[in-house]
Amino acid sequence: MRPPVNGAVRRRPSLSQLRAFAAVAEHLHFRDAATAIGMSQPALSGAVSALEETLGVTLVERTTRKVLLSPAGERLAVRARAVLAEVAALMEEAEAVRAPFTGALRLGVIPTVAPYLLPTVLNLVHERYPDLDLQVHEEQTANLLDGLTTGRLDLLLLAVPLGVPGVTELPLFDEDFVLVTPLGHGLGGQQGIPREALRALNLLLLDEGHCLRDQALDICREAGRDDVPVTTTAAGLSTLVQLVAGGLGVTLLPRTAVTVETSRNPQLLTGRFAHPAPSRRVALAMRTGAARGAEYEELAAALREALRPLPVRVL
Amino acid sequence: MRPPVNGAVRRRPSLSQLRAFAAVAEHLHFRDAATAIGMSQPALSGAVSALEETLGVTLVERTTRKVLLSPAGERLAVRARAVLAEVAALMEEAEAVRAPFTGALRLGVIPTVAPYLLPTVLNLVHERYPDLDLQVHEEQTANLLDGLTTGRLDLLLLAVPLGVPGVTELPLFDEDFVLVTPLGHGLGGQQGIPREALRALNLLLLDEGHCLRDQALDICREAGRDDVPVTTTAAGLSTLVQLVAGGLGVTLLPRTAVTVETSRNPQLLTGRFAHPAPSRRVALAMRTGAARGAEYEELAAALREALRPLPVRVL
DNA sequence: AGTCACTGATAACTACATTCGATCAACCCG
DNA sequence: CGGGTTGATCGAATGTAGTTATCAGTGACT
Known part of the structure; x- marks a missing residue:
């Protein structure tokens, strides 16, 4: 029982071979790839050849003017990168163990x-x-x-x-959301506000892309409000509370933001929702x-x- | 700018070092590990030491009588195995490319x-x-x-x-399920049977663990039947249809099984459900x-x- | 207490893989 | 038809990684 017809001895690829191949796959240029990983061009050339030999597969189609990957090379380049990524993770974890934080x-x-x-x-x-x-x-x-x-x-x-x-x-x-209202508002400073109260309010929102905006909209939807009340939007919570103070509407603020944003503004009141209050994690x-x-x-x-x-x- | 205080030169671990370490981590015994991966004990010993040197971490606590992994070794052994698994996948994929199917x-x-x-x-x-x-x-x-x-x-x-x-x-x-009944049964051989008919039937099921059993129960639940009709069970579909032929009840059969299981038994009739019939993928x-x-x-x-x-x- | 068996570490040596600088042959471009 | 690129090849120096033979520490058994 010999290894099949193929005369080549199947061995294990080395990491430097994989690194060489990955570099070639990335640059599609031997000299650039060589300098990129800090080795000489002949060494890299030999490494890729050796890898092709050990794998028994042509990885790179090279003419002297152009380099491109064979279909097999495309597939195996992905694997090579995966191997190198795992090695990098191992080395990084070792470093983390050696000198944590x-x-x-x-x-x-x-x-x-x-x-x-x-x-x-x-x-x-x-x-x-x-x-x-x-x-x-x-x-x-x-x-x-x-x-x-x-x-x-x-x-x-x-x-x-x-x-x-x-x-x-x-x-x-987890932190609750708090209802922020201007001074004269009916719900100002109350406790135990039912969620359903949101249905009748002019709610001010942050700009598109802020997750807090989406959370506020979700809370409205749960409270039974299907229309989207997009009238005014603000780029930040500080701006938002200024708009509330100016009487343009009300807004929801996460509990951790309340002190900073409302304490210095006597025009504002904060109201708590009834348990279980809407919250975010x-x-x-x-x-x-x-x-x-x-x-x-x-x-x-x-x-x-x-x-x-x-x-x-x-x- | 020298490399930190640590005098050791940080280099890249080699695959054989990782293989050696993984073997030690598995066997917790240098000689066994060495023979397992087909190398001499000193070579393996040196490889592990070299790996510890390159990573700057003690991986293995060795007394001459007992070997155990350090906490860092436990963590890094997982990484080492991951690297080796990726390499194995790469080699296997190369083999697959070289000689598909x-x-x-x-x-x-x-x-x-x-x-x-x-x-x-x-x-x-x-x-x-x-x-x-x-x-x-x-x-x-x-x-x-x-x-x-x-x-x-x-x-x-x-x-x-x-x-x-x-x-x-x-x-x-996707294949539909078919209702298999004994000859005298009211629904025998019908087309367009409504799912709700399942509510009134004595459905025979396969043993626990067969996914077909769970699928049949799901179908019953969707048809509005909440009780679990576990009276008799069978180890295989062939047995199941014999039970049906014997008049113990009815059963569901995937379409691909119908011909084989019912054709040679004149005691059985097959009925089709109304569209959309319950099915499996x-x-x-x-x-x-x-x-x-x-x-x-x-x-x-x-x-x-x-x-x-x-x-x-x-x- | 002494000895034996077994552990992993060490030493000396060898083989070979990797790398380098220098060079070569093919190719594109003007 | 050269000039400047490209990747491949060559031969030598280096260093890694493997081998065998041996050592030193430890626990167990008599």
């Missing part, structure tokens, strides 16, 4: 959370993880998720559930299987502790 | 499909892919899925939807990203063609 952490935060929670987050990080270089990016949910999956961001702080496969959520807390989100996942979970636990003083239901 | 294909089939479709499947494979060594395993859905995810099986032929993440379904066809299922996935898709397409003569709605 050091280096850069690119955190994405949604605009309706950032101003109110960042003080707590930054304090916690600076005191407890002084070697962690926290880089904050404020964007809307869709952009954040894109950044997370493409590797531009490491961790998100936003409203869940997202329902995105490959993204793991680490819930932090805020969480951290990471790529499932992220190399530093264990650290993110520890960070989430520390955050939950640090958030206890806030008027929210910590999870 | 050759070698073993371990196909799992559910019992309520196997007897009726295997003739078609086997014919197709033998004629069109003569080098494919088809190995059929008849088991229930849960076992099949376990076998698929653990790697014991390559491809499944069963009823979908499964709703299992990591498993990709390749739909083949039969599909192939493979691991998402399976190395031979492209071949399975081609096989699915060929199967759809081969199934056209059958009284089903090919997809």
Whole structure:
């Protein structure tokens, strides 16, 4: 029993071969690929040839003027990238074990959370993880998720559930929505407001793309209001409460935003909904299987502790 | 700017180092691990040490009498296995490209499909892919899925939807269920039977674990029947129709099973439901990203063609 | 207490894979 | 019909990774 008719000895490809092939697949140019991964062109050329030999498949069609991948090469390039990504994850996790809570952490935060929670987050990080270089990016949910999956961001702080496969959520807390009204309004400052009251109100909303806008619309729908009351919109919660103060309508504010946004404005009153009040859940989100996942979970636990003083239901 | 305080030069781990580490992690014994992967004990010992050096992390706690993984080792062993799995997938896909439709294909089939479709499947494979060594395993859905995810099986032929993440379904066809009754029964041989008729019937079912049993119960529930009519059960469809012929009740049979199971028994009549009749979807299922996935898709397409003569709605 | 068997680590050596600089042959372009 | 690119090839230096033989520590058994 010999290996089939094929005379070549089937062996295991090496990582440098895969790296060479992946570089060629990316650049479609041997010299560029070689410099990109810091090796000489002959070495890379040989590595790709050796890989083709070990796999028994032609990966790259090369004329001296043009390089393109064979169909098999296209398929196997995907696999090669997957292998290299796993290796990178392993090395990153080793680095994380060796020196946890050091280096850069690119955190994405949604605009309706950032101003109110960042003080707590930054304090916690600076005191407890002084070697962690926290880089904050404020964007809307869709952009954040894109950044997370493409590797531009490491961790998100936003409203869940997202329902995105490959993204793991680490819930932090639930917070109620509060009804913000101008002084003269009938519901001003009440407790136990029924949701149905939303049906008769002129609700002011944030611009398109803010998840808080969609949540507010959902709450209206649940309260039995089917029309979409799009009259005025605002780019930020601060603007929104100014509009309320000006008498243009009412709005919903997450509990963590209330103090900051309403305390300095005597024109505003806040009303509480009847139990169970409409609420949103805020969480951290990471790529499932992220190399530093264990650290993110520890960070989430520390955050939950640090958030206890806030008027929210910590999870 | 030198590399940090740590004097060690950070390099890239090699695949053989990862293989060595994975083997140690599995056996927790250097000599056993060495023989398992076919290398000498010193070589393996050195490989693990080298890996620890390159990663800068202690992976294995070794006393001369006992070996166990450090916490970091536990985490990184998972990554190492992931890398090796990706490499294995790459090599397998290369093999598949080099020689498609050759070698073993371990196909799992559910019992309520196997007897009726295997003739078609086997014919197709033998004629069109003569080098494919088809190995059929008849088991229930849960076992099949376990076998698929653990790697014991390559491809499944069963009823979908499964709703299992990591498993990709390749739909083949929809087939109606048919009502099988004994000769004297009132509904015998009718067309356009309303589903609600099921409410008043003594329906015979397969044993626990057969997906067909659950499908039949679902159909009853949709027809407005909430009680579970568990009186008699049978291990196979052949037994089931014998029970029907004996007058113990009626049953549902998938369309592909009708000819085989009822033609030789004059005691039985088959009735059709009104449109839209209750039905099930039969599909192939493979691991998402399976190395031979492209071949399975081609096989699915060929199967759809081969199934056209059958009284089903090919997809 | 002493010895034995078995553990993983070490040493010395060898083989070969990888890499490099230099060079070659094919090809496009003007 | 050269000039400048392209990827392939060559021969030598290097370093990695493997081998066998041996060592040193540990627990078990007498």
